[in-house]
Amino acid sequence: MKKNQTLKCGYLGPKGTFSEIAVMKYFGENVFLIPLQSISDVFEMVQNKEVDFGVVPIENSVEGSVNITMDLLFEKSDIHVVGECVVPINHFLVSYGSLDLAEVKKLFSHQQAIGQCSKFIKNRLNNPDIIFTASTANACEMIKDVPESAAIGSENIINIYNLKVLARDIQDSKNNSTRFFIIANSERFTKIEGTAKNYKTSIICSPKHNEPGVLYNMLKAFKEKDINLTRIESRPTKKQLGEYSFYIDFEGFKEDKDVREALVKLEKMSSFFKILGSYPKWKERE
């Protein structure tokens, strides 16, 4: 990764999305923003080397995993996870004109945002029609032409679209944050600093046999080496109900001796096995 070169980074646009906030938090000024139409487009642009990096949401502390990202990590080859970034999520209810909460008849937003504000919607609004949109920024564009409508979005969006705030911090959970993966079409760095504890590694594996204790045996490989799992999530294999792939994040670098030995064991038990990448743990810049 050369210094002083402007890198291109694709993310779910348009301008003002939480994905854009993640890009700016992770890369600072040293990046050329490429807003894209879908998470799937971000993966394709990275795969085709049309951008240097992509930033995609992987999980939210309230809504859980982002399924489309998980499935694309499974399906796409030549995609490496090279970083992570955590963004606190604060949602605002906004509209183009003044509107009492009870007057909101149509509410536009991304499905995750609607899910994250479900208590506010139920308790404070007057049962509005809910229209799901591709992004929170899209929602702000769509309400322009719809009377008695409001959107849910980030603080960034208010400034971009010059919207009126009807209510702030409307998310159900005050500890709402989203974790993003930074993806690239090749490994972008080698381990240069600190101990294994400063790194995380992400893998996907599907157990070979669907028999009692199969997940237990897989986790044993980590336990034996005292490796700390930070996340484990299952997704259907799409072959048969009851067959799952496991997405596992753990502390450590993939070339550390202990990690390597655990992964060799795990791969032997798996019908599908993929190391997504090792990357530095996210730390807020001071």
Add this chain to the structure above:
Amino acid sequence: MKKNQTLKCGYLGPKGTFSEIAVMKYFGENVFLIPLQSISDVFEMVQNKEVDFGVVPIENSVEGSVNITMDLLFEKSDIHVVGECVVPINHFLVSYGSLDLAEVKKLFSHQQAIGQCSKFIKNRLNNPDIIFTASTANACEMIKDVPESAAIGSENIINIYNLKVLARDIQDSKNNSTRFFIIANSERFTKIEGTAKNYKTSIICSPKHNEPGVLYNMLKAFKEKDINLTRIESRPTKKQLGEYSFYIDFEGFKEDKDVREALVKLEKMSSFFKILGSYPKWKERE
């Protein structure tokens, strides 16, 4: 549960949804159908004893878990899982008039149905606007007044709404099926037949300490008793990113000696622990 009495069963309506198919498969003729507006309404009607049973989707073989059902199982008290039912999912593209696939400008359906047909939408349609609806049946109602629109729904729906089929079996995976839970406000039966292997039990637990090997230790309690896990799924606790509750289904009845002993161990490791219920494994009627 008295015989010869018509039971009321709530489910995600309107008529023609896959939830309705599940109700009819599980209860046969002996049930009074109560279509409701949301999965949340189904839980509330069951809790308030306004219906005897509720039928709610819990996981799909392609799209994975149904988050809203999982969260309500966590939040709501006095809800018992008393049965399961698996329904094969075949999706149809339908409209009110004749329309070439390339002419479909607006596509209406439930988010899970859209997800399950993503390859068909991408490869066979001409980049239509996608509008998410509360149910597949809702989608069929909404396209009435929209020119050049189509909906995705079940075979049942075609007959109810007298729609024209533009394409059949458009789901990406031919092994697409959805598992439903049958819920009630009290335990509805005691174990009467067969061995433990004919039953499943569902629980939710959040580990007390977020330390290395915590999930491993939880699974060890099952492994020691040779209990087969059929599903394990994590959901965020909504308190902090990286803290999860685990939803576990396994073979056995909750009052079996081995199961009881495993659950006692598990409860000791948990800050939150809930037995959702034991119920007979779903078998297709011959």
